Amino acid sequence: MPVDPLAPDVAPVAPTASSRRLASVPAQPGVAKPDPILVVDGVTRTFGGLKAVDVAHLEVARGLITSVIGPNGAGKTTLFNLLTGFDTADSGTWTLDGVALHGKHPHSVARAGMVRTFQLTKALSKMTVIDNLLLGAANQKGEGMISALLPFLWRDQEREVVERADKLLDRFRLGHMRNEYAGTLSGGQRKLLEMARALMVEPRVILLDEPMAGVNPALVQSLLGHVTALRDEGMTVIFIEHDMDVVMGISDWVVCLAQGAVIAEGLPQAVGSDPKVIDAYLGSHAADDFGGTP
Amino acid sequence: MIDVLLKVFADSARAAIGVQAAAYALAAIGLNVHFGFTGLINFGHIAFLAVGAYTTAIVVDLGFSLWLAIPAGLLGAVILGMLLGIPTLRLRADYLAITTIAVGEIIRVMVRSSAMEGLTGGVFGLQGFADEFFDVNPFSRGNYGVWDITFNERSMWVMTVGWALVVLTALLVHALMRAPFGRVLKAIREDEDAARALGKNVFAFKIRSLCLGGAIGALAGILLAFEAQAVVPDRYLPQTTFFIWTAMILGGTGSIKGPIAGAIIFWFVVASTEGLLRAGITHGWIPDWLLSSQEVAAVRFMLVGAILMALMVWRPQGLFGKREEVLIGAR
Numbered sequence: 001m002p003v004d005p006l007a008p009d010v011a012p013v014a015p016t017a018s019s020r021r022l023a024s025v026p027a028q029p030g031v032a033k034p035d036p037i038l039v040v041d042g043v044t045r046t047f048g049g050l051k052a053v054d055v056a057h058l059e060v061a062r063g064l065i066t067s068v069i070g071p072n073g074a075g076k077t078t079l080f081n082l083l084t085g086f087d088t089a090d091s092g093t094w095t096l097d098g099v100a101l102h103g104k105h106p107h108s109v110a111r112a113g114m115v116r117t118f119q120l121t122k123a124l125s126k127m128t129v130i131d132n133l134l135l136g137a138a139n140q141k142g143e144g145m146i147s148a149l150l151p152f153l154w155r156d157q158e159r160e161v162v163e164r165a166d167k168l169l170d171r172f173r174l175g176h177m178r179n180e181y182a183g184t185l186s187g188g189q190r191k192l193l194e195m196a197r198a199l200m201v202e203p204r205v206i207l208l209d210e211p212m213a214g215v216n217p218a219l220v221q222s223l224l225g226h227v228t229a230l231r232d233e234g235m236t237v238i239f240i241e242h243d244m245d246v247v248m249g250i251s252d253w254v255v256c257l258a259q260g261a262v263i264a265e266g267l268p269q270a271v272g273s274d275p276k277v278i279d280a281y282l283g284s285h286a287a288d289d290f291g292g293t294p
Numbered sequence: 295m296i297d298v299l300l301k302v303f304a305d306s307a308r309a310a311i312g313v314q315a316a317a318y319a320l321a322a323i324g325l326n327v328h329f330g331f332t333g334l335i336n337f338g339h340i341a342f343l344a345v346g347a348y349t350t351a352i353v354v355d356l357g358f359s360l361w362l363a364i365p366a367g368l369l370g371a372v373i374l375g376m377l378l379g380i381p382t383l384r385l386r387a388d389y390l391a392i393t394t395i396a397v398g399e400i401i402r403v404m405v406r407s408s409a410m411e412g413l414t415g416g417v418f419g420l421q422g423f424a425d426e427f428f429d430v431n432p433f434s435r436g437n438y439g440v441w442d443i444t445f446n447e448r449s450m451w452v453m454t455v456g457w458a459l460v461v462l463t464a465l466l467v468h469a470l471m472r473a474p475f476g477r478v479l480k481a482i483r484e485d486e487d488a489a490r491a492l493g494k495n496v497f498a499f500k501i502r503s504l505c506l507g508g509a510i511g512a513l514a515g516i517l518l519a520f521e522a523q524a525v526v527p528d529r530y531l532p533q534t535t536f537f538i539w540t541a542m543i544l545g546g547t548g549s550i551k552g553p554i555a556g557a558i559i560f561w562f563v564v565a566s567t568e569g570l571l572r573a574g575i576t577h578g579w580i581p582d583w584l585l586s587s588q589e590v591a592a593v594r595f596m597l598v599g600a601i602l603m604a605l606m607v608w609r610p611q612g613l614f615g616k617r618e619e620v621l622i623g624a625r
């Protein structure tokens with residue numbers, strides 16, 4: 001996609017068929033949605049005396065982009081960690097398409113179709129960029145210790161995987177770095193690499209933890225186009241983002257966390273003007289971000 | 295003086311291509327699977343050598359064929375890998391490191407104990423279990439080699455088999471590491487959470503790596519036991535683990551040829567420093583007050599250490615490692 005450097009930060013939201021689906025859903029924390037793919041119930045996590053996550057009920061609509069916002073330390077990353085099995089919840093259950101995922105190991109969660117990226121990127125430094133992506137592909141026959149020795153079993157699959165990886169690399173503007181070590185990438189490029197790698201798994205739900213942080217604005221624009229395209233292909237995207245322009249521009253639904261709890265959720269405009277949300281952000285120049293005064 | 299030096303050189307060359315070097319190369323290939331490719335810190339590699347050798351010897355002692363005993367030895371190492379891995383590999387990396395240090399010694403102390411004497415022969419070990427191996431020795435009686443670098447028919451046979459095994463396992467590891475299997479191992483080495491997030495069962499892969507590298511280590515142990523026609527507990531001292539580490543790092547971790555080259559160089563350096571020191575003392579080039587012949591063994595390893603340090607300063611990635619990778623690590 002060509003990028004016009006003079007284009008406004010974020011393209012105006014095109015009201016899609018998908019986002020209209022939620023138009024009639026009331027903006028209340030824990031509200032039920034038509035056809036949720038992820039349903040979270042009573043999830044809590046405390047660190048010492050601190051309640052980092054305390055989500056009573058949350059539904060995520062299938063095939064839409066849901067943004068998770070909230071001030072620093074609100075518990076967004078911790079919630080991602082819990083949902084994907086990287087941290088253990090004190091209590092609570094959650095299901096993906098009706099399948100219970102609580103208590104599952106991270107790799108089982110990924111195999112069930114829910115893949116996450118990390119706020120602090122985890123580039124596999126001493127592997128090449130292309131190898132980083134190839135790793136992502138699911139169900140690789142050559143990953144067995146015996147079948148690895150029988151290349152005729154996996155050569156065709158490998159060729160397909162390489163093809164898919166190369167397409168993603170081009171889409172993410174990493175094609176020219178294909179054979180470089182991932183450790184030589186810049187911070188922004190690592191974000192891109194990690195997102196592309198997660199997509200190699202072909203998940204049904206992708207959880208992106210601040211994927212745009214540190215990525216240059218022109219590329220943010222193109223990435224957002226890419227995220228929208230993923231949604232239009234049927235993927236459910238949940239992403240944590242601090243940039244309100246990005247959130248307002250791309251989300252079908254916004255969930256706001258503060259001190260671990262969902263304090264507001266709704267359509268982007270509704271959440272953006274919710275006094276509770278603005279309150280939660282106060283002290284971190286939130287009023288400027290929302291373009292209004294509380 | 296020249297002929298003294300030539301003699302030292304010949305002895306060193308003998309050591310560099312001898313059974314010890316082949317066995318260390320094998321052991322280092324196994325350790326490289328653990329550390330170089332998967333990032334597992336195993337400070338008790340000697341335990342795999344011991345278990346391989348002892349299991350083989352015991353199975354023969356119980357009246358079975360040697361050709362059955364060797365697979366049993368490898369199986370023993372696989373079982374040890376699982377026993378070591380299952381409790382520790384879900385935890386942080388340092389737990390495996392600590393456990394392996396202990397297990398290396400536990401195995402030695404166990405086989406040496408009088409309680410196990412009926413099975414392991416206690417401090418005296420077991421002898422003469424490799425007859426079947428030497429029965430098929432194609433080398434007839436005599437000395438083989440060129441110039442002063444010669445070996446008898448028994449050593450020739452163990453060496454031939456040893457280096458053939460080195461080449462075969464190196465090819466095996468090479469094939470595994472270029473396959474998607476190896477890609478997952480390297481990803482685990484780099485960041486196991488990233489591998490988990492992509493749906494890889496990190497624990498299962500680590501166990502496989504531990505068992506595979508352990509079995510290769512066991513092969514090294516069996517080879518050494520054949521050469522000696524004996525397993526004796528005090529040949530499995532913890533320092534051997536660190537010599538194997540040295541050989542691997544010298545050659546370059548995460549490379550295929552590295553551990554082989556490392557083992558060869560390690561033995562060459564060990565033998566030549568010892569040879570030079572001893573020649574120096576007998577010919578009076580090194581004065582008595584500086585060094586006596588009883589002190590050679592200790593001083594030799596100080597010299598070896600110094601030489602290896604110099605090598606690492608000169609080539610931090612080892613001989614066959616990739617310099618770029620080391621530089622990335624330093625970022």
Ligand SMILES: Nc1ncnc2c1ncn2[C@@H]1O[C@H](COP(=O)(O)OP(=O)(O)OP(=O)(O)O)[C@@H](O)[C@H]1O
Binds near residue numbers: 050052073077078
């Ligand atoms: N491993 C941990 N041990 C102790 N406290 C933790 C741990 N992880 C998170 N916390 C605490 O939990 C709270 C939520 O942290 P979390 O990382 O989820 O915030 P966040 O919403 O992602 O913030 P940011 O926007 O800055 O990334 C913070 O107060 C943090 O200090």
Ligand SMILES: [Mg+2]
Binds near residue numbers: 076077119209
């Ligand atoms: Mg966070």
